Amino acid sequence: MSLKLRRLDTHASDFKVALRALLAFQADEDEAIERAVADILADVKHRGDAAVLDYTKRFDRLEAAHLSALEIDATQLEHFLLGLEPKPRAALEAAARRIRAYHEKQKIESGSHSWQYVEADGTVLGQQVLPLERVGIYVPGGKAAYPSSVLMNALAAQVAGVREIMMVVPTPDGVQNPLVMAAAHLSGVSRIWTIGGAQAIAALAYGTETVPAVDKIVGPGNAYVAAAKRRVFGTVGIDMIAGPSEILILCDGTTDPNWVALDLFSQAEHDELAQAILLCPQAEFIEQVAQAMNRLLAGLPRQAVIKQSLEKRGALIKVRDMAEACSLANEIAPEHLEISALEPRRWLPQIRHAGAIFLGPYSSESLGDYCAGPNHVLPTARTARFSSPLGVYDFIKRSSLIEVSEQGAQTLGRIAAELAEGEGLQAHAQSARGRIR
């Protein structure tokens, strides 16, 4: 099987057009899915447990007399961990430790503490910062059941201080994934129900007799889950709706071409819509990477997916120099950016938009996906221009604190009244003036 790889060159007159076509991705809204999801949400909102049980029976072929029978309790969870082979167990525990450590650091650095200050006249201003109370984590079942996603989502919430972490995970035909359950145990998940789809999102958002309503829902899912999350947004908070995964590798030609090839593959193997792009100033090196890709592809079980993803959405792009590569990277604003170069820190100040930045030849995206520590839930589809990796900051919320002293009210009252009158809001003005002696 040989790869038909797209080659582009920034010198080409049609490069901008070709790049735009390459990056274009329109998530099509499916009317049938939208309607089905709207119906499921309304049904669960009204019938609660009974509706969730009906859909679980229909979609997952899983029957229960009561929703509580689909809950996995804490001791069962621990057994999943204890039942693992030593190697996967050690790896899962090591990953959990590292992810927790990174997020602990992030909690301190990102300002998750309350603060206040006193002004000369005694007025106190500040912000009270609290963790969210109850969070729901959606974990996909079936083929895309990733224990690493459980760790990333739940640990960020747990480190932020969220007390109640509720997880839902569909188990079609009742098949449970021990690694997923063990990961839930390691990351402090409070309760788990083996339910999924729009019905699980509805249960978390509205609450049922058995499932308590949460304040925010995070985690990836299929088109139904994404549509459901979008619809319950406002009733609860949600994380970003993720698009297809992306990697952009900036290479100065000094990295082992096999490594670069495998890093592109490790993105492409996610799914046919994933995007893997290489930017490099050296035509020769690009050729070596292409050869490595053709050589290495055969050994991979997911080669069909990789081939389709690379041929449909991948590209090897020859750039003028690394500076141009950085500028293109900002245009692309990729989810994952590898700066695979001798002096990666030289280029870092030129990078403005990327979900995660991997520096140097040893920092493969795969390490970040599992265990480096930073979160692998990252902004896709150019949203790195305005959004951030999932983090402890997504599980806290702030209230402003305003304690005006009697003296402060004299000054502030005059300012506020003047501005309120300018806006035609007389009750505001009188309320402010009322406090003036």
Next chain:
Amino acid sequence: MSLKLRRLDTHASDFKVALRALLAFQADEDEAIERAVADILADVKHRGDAAVLDYTKRFDRLEAAHLSALEIDATQLEHFLLGLEPKPRAALEAAARRIRAYHEKQKIESGSHSWQYVEADGTVLGQQVLPLERVGIYVPGGKAAYPSSVLMNALAAQVAGVREIMMVVPTPDGVQNPLVMAAAHLSGVSRIWTIGGAQAIAALAYGTETVPAVDKIVGPGNAYVAAAKRRVFGTVGIDMIAGPSEILILCDGTTDPNWVALDLFSQAEHDELAQAILLCPQAEFIEQVAQAMNRLLAGLPRQAVIKQSLEKRGALIKVRDMAEACSLANEIAPEHLEISALEPRRWLPQIRHAGAIFLGPYSSESLGDYCAGPNHVLPTARTARFSSPLGVYDFIKRSSLIEVSEQGAQTLGRIAAELAEGEGLQAHAQSARGRIR
């Protein structure tokens, strides 16, 4: 005109039902608006400036040969400020100073700095924090033209470090609001176009020949603007779509009843859907507040709006004690919460959900609306359970930094490969193992 005020008592057996009915608010999605907005967005996306000019002519009766003719330049802006009367000018400047000072403090406390740490094996992890590059601020025209909103939105962005702040404000029939323009000048707005509605949101989100595309759009607007923002979300970031404004006053009966009455009014005068609620353990005090309201209403120019808002959505609620009031406050999770009590700090630890908390009798909401310093853009409709006041943190974004050392890759590679194999992702595993010596 006498007010028919809703009285509730937490002792009543039907209180929970009555409370739920009181708080219920369903923003109805208007199909006609949705369709109109979808058409306008698509049209501006394809025809750019020409489409914006057409809609501006149609909706605002404002004609121009080119969109650049609808831009107000920096020197014009300054003239608006210089042209103000001394009192409103001083008030506007004082408010801007205080809002800026608070947000400067917030910038430091909320962790808007980049950080990294080095592990024992030389691996470096961290986050790069940068301000958004270009932000669009929507400012409503006509009756709801609030200079204070310009200050709140633009100053938060400016303090965060956003270089390009683009403002759009419709000016029906070409009538410009000098206070709005002066506020824009004071808060570092870079460029202003006198356009509005869905067409302005489209111009900011997609860019046109004249208006550069932004990364995020913030600011309030009518139903068309809200629908447009919801639709461009993903292409750009947006702030929360605000529901009707709310105040909840917890009073222990020690505050001047006139002050409480005026604070309730100052919420109710915003619009007919605004919600103003008082919780108090003393029946007598509630009576005094009701009397004050009836007495004070007559003097207010917006009395019709106040009456409608209070009768439709307001309530005076007798509670058992202040502790019960706090617990109800958490259920209501109001946008504005006043703790109007002798010892407001005594109750603060019991408050978990509120957009802004005003402590003590001198802290009227009106002071916070204009000039105390904290942002007046706050979470409504119970979203304070999971979201925060607008702040500098809404105008920054983070990229994870991962720089794995050669030694680090030996340990991390083994963990990642083990987990990747567990997830059936062999390219990930090989990419990780490839770095192991």
